[in-house]
Amino acid sequence: MSRTTIADVAREAGVTKATVSHALSGNRPISDDTKAKVLAAVEKLNWVPSQSARALATQRANAVAVVLARDPDVIANDSFFPAFIAGVESVLAETETALLLQVVPDRDAEERAYRTLTHGRADGALLLDLRTDDWRVPFLDDLGLPTVLVGAYDEPTEFSCVRTDDATPVREIIAQLRADGHERIAHISGPLDYVHSKARAEAYSAEIGSDELLREGDFTAASGRTRTAELLALPDRPTAILYSNDTMAIAGLSYARSQGLAVPRDLAISGFDDDHLSAHLSPALTSVSSDPAARGRAAARLLRADILGAQPRTEIVDCNIVHFRESTAPSASA
Amino acid sequence: MSRTTIADVAREAGVTKATVSHALSGNRPISDDTKAKVLAAVEKLNWVPSQSARALATQRANAVAVVLARDPDVIANDSFFPAFIAGVESVLAETETALLLQVVPDRDAEERAYRTLTHGRADGALLLDLRTDDWRVPFLDDLGLPTVLVGAYDEPTEFSCVRTDDATPVREIIAQLRADGHERIAHISGPLDYVHSKARAEAYSAEIGSDELLREGDFTAASGRTRTAELLALPDRPTAILYSNDTMAIAGLSYARSQGLAVPRDLAISGFDDDHLSAHLSPALTSVSSDPAARGRAAARLLRADILGAQPRTEIVDCNIVHFRESTAPSASA
């Protein structure tokens, strides 16, 4: 089954390839008459233009890419990612743009991946898991690949950016905990070179006025457990812990319990990112839902605009909502 | 910055385009001497071949696709999908194959997506969320697109297939529950036109010998709650419920509790698919881990073989492990 090409359609309609192309794209005026003939031929032959030929001719891949340098395990346990992708897709679908996903093991592979992308595979990229002073930003700038940064990026940059306000929910949670009588409030952050971890940790430090009870985790359950153990072993242990994601919070909760502490009576716990199961735990986990789908939609729209040549701009998606649940309920003794 | 092409490399190395191509692909013998010159030129100019040009010339997109017709919400709450994708990627990365992800709203868009894919966008596809008598199977067969089915598919098919044995873990759980003294064991399934839901439900029915306590859910928390409520309202209510995924199980657990039932004392509960948080719930949820990453790897390998023209074959990934946890612990009263 040799596939039908635009030449077949042209022959069928009794016109040239150029006419077929113009009739369909509308780039040149074509009489309604021949336009109808072309459409009929397209229909009859069930023709679909070859994406690779079109990409070569137009220098447009009609695809955007997400390159992830994460460990497969981390991807699997991340509640942000799938929802974000779903949001991205909902926008891309409108323009028949495909989403290219690439997971790479190391920086070398990542550079190669981006290089290949720029050469006919994708028209733009979304940058996730931003680090402070991320090497990819100047690299992609160099490559000239339209890019949207997801997360805050403080260096000056030519790229569009989707940010959220992570400081406000942190302050809200701390305010509530204080109102409930907590004075020793700790924070277990994600890796501090991730911009979002850092933003949360800095909001915590600023509000509390000290880093004494700040510990750096890495978003895994194991680190949630270890850091929690450290904090609870302190002579003057915290009565509340704010975690930078739900996985660590739940691991912490389960450790605290194993030490005979009741949550929230002896220890208040809050997560971040609101995993879909968190509301169903017992105690239900206080967390911050951040509508990853909305951020995905915003990022996709910005990227589309960038590719079409619009000025880069920063969009703040105001989506963080604190859900206070049982795990931070005021203890009866307070 | 007009990108460098193979012609630039050829000029730099003092040879023709053809020689560059052969030197790199090894399709024709090229002297070590010129090969070295070519490589030096490639290095110097930092040349990366254009994927679109290559795709057009070779009729190979070097990409495979996953088209999802799911609701974005469902994607966001699915623990299977990200891990599966991660597994797929780990295999594709070896051959610089990209993964194309497309989320479509309806069947029309899905057909169009597949048509476009076959025309220069992708070399093959992975089919998820298989239904009994799925229209996509004959459709893709017609299109001639190499495809791997993920999940059982009972109709005769020319496609490769990655299956799992879902019946055994269901039987194991039921056996354990019976050993713990349960006699009224219910099952809340996923939509029964999904092959994996159906396989689980059929294993349940066969083992129990009756459909009296079988209810059809749809994998959402809401359905888990509703169906649980129905079962618990029965005059002779079940003392154990087997859910077809963890989300429904947790929703059911939380409903049962709201009705004053203790888990596992008054009601034993088991999930399926082992969400990463399930082990951390309290009570920790008995579930079946199914290693989605392993299935992703198997599917990607089969697809790669298919694209290269291998005979289609079915691979059974034996990955289902039942994790018995507190939610099905034998009640003290038993």
Place this chain on the structure above:
DNA sequence: TACACTCATCAAACCGGTTCACTGACGAAC
């Protein structure tokens, strides 16, 4: 010295679209 036979390289065609410079026909203006 002529012949066959490799081996390395070249030149051109090809993949399937898009785009641009050009042509021919027709109507309006002078």
Place this chain on the structure above:
DNA sequence: GTTCGTCAGTGAACCGGTTTGATGAGTGTA
């Protein structure tokens, strides 16, 4: 009746690779 402008459509070049048939140099043989 000639000239100009517009409009619809044509033909060829082009995008950047890969592939194939032809070419020429170099070696071995008769």
